Amino acid sequence: MTTDPTQDPASFWEEFYLTRRTSSNGRVTGALQQIAAGLTPGTSLDLGASHGDDVIWLARHGWTALGCDISAVAVERARIRAAELGLxxxxxxxxxxxxxxxxxxxxxxxxxLYLQSPVTLQRALILGQAVARLRPGGHLLIVSHAAPPPWTPKATPSTVFPSLDDELVSIATSDVPFDVIEARVVMRSAKGPDGQPASLKDNLVLVRRSQT
Ligand SMILES: C[S@@+](CC[C@H](N)C(=O)[O-])C[C@H]1O[C@@H](n2cnc3c(N)ncnc32)[C@H](O)[C@@H]1O
Incomplete structure (x- = not known):
């Protein structure tokens, strides 16, 4: 399936959730689970929350959690799931x-968390604004695909696979001072659509907004 990179992002993602990803897998992002274990629960915001698995996991672990997504159908499914779970x-x-x-x-x-798209996405702008939404001492966690998975068709255009430096440059587009806590490439085991095993390369960036 080819994607027109000029397609309107809202219609692309709405169609994606209506036809290609029709339900949640219920799994939390592993890196979030590890990083959040070292943080005191407070308020959180997830950018590109999809069906809300990460938001719901945070809510279960004491956070007052908010998720945003461009897809109305994904957001509605996330709301329904949170309500069903009493959250x-x-x-x-x-x-x-x-x-x-x-x-x-x-x-x-x-x-x-994997806020990436084969159609227009102003990632640098969004990540710069994200760090400005932190309370002093608050954390921004970015996890991104650093390379395409082997099963991605070669014809799939235009998804950006950032480097660690790209991520840090994006965050720095805001004037907000921050400290880099972690910036590393991590390998992750995964299975493709037909169950094929693969080792995928992710970026993990954790920064903390400075206290002043
Ligand atoms: C690759 S998915 C990742 C979803 C989820 N965070 C995860 O880890 O599975 C990217 C998500 O970003 C959302 N998205 C793309 N562009 C967006 C935008 N401009 N504003 C808000 N959400 C957007 C999509 O609808 C999609 O749910």
Whole structure:
């Protein structure tokens, strides 16, 4: 299946969730699980929250968690799941295009977990604004695909696979001072659509907004 990189992002992702990813897999992102274990729960914002698995995991672990996504259908499914789990108060969701608007915060934790797209996505702008939404001392966690998975068709255009430096440059587009806590490439075992095993390369960047 080929993607037109000029397609409107809202319609691309709505169609994606209506036809290609129709339900949640219920799994938390492993890197989030590890990093959050070392943080005191507070308020959090997940950028590109999809079906809300990471937001719901945070809510279960004491956070007051908010997720934003451009897809109305993904957001509605996330809301329904949170309500079914009795977590509607702790796990909230908003449908928004993060290139145009982002909740104000401030937040103790902002996450951008595989916030990548084969159609237009202003990642640098969004990540710069994300660090500005942190409370002083709050953390921004970015996990991104550093390379395409082997099963991605060669014809798939335009998804950006950033380097660690790219991620840090994006965050620095804001004037907000921050300290880099971790910036490393991690390998992750995964299975492709037909069950084929692969080792995937991710970027993991954790920064903390300076206290002043
Ligand atoms: C590759 S998926 C990752 C989803 C999820 N964070 C995960 O780890 O599985 C990217 C997500 O970003 C959302 N997205 C793409 N562009 C967006 C935008 N401009 N504003 C808000 N969400 C966006 C998509 O709808 C999709 O759910």
């Amino acid at each position: 509607a108060e702790q796990a909230a969701f908003q449908c928004c295009d993060l290139s145009l608007a982002m909740p104000d915060g401030p937040f103790d934790l902002v996450t951008a």
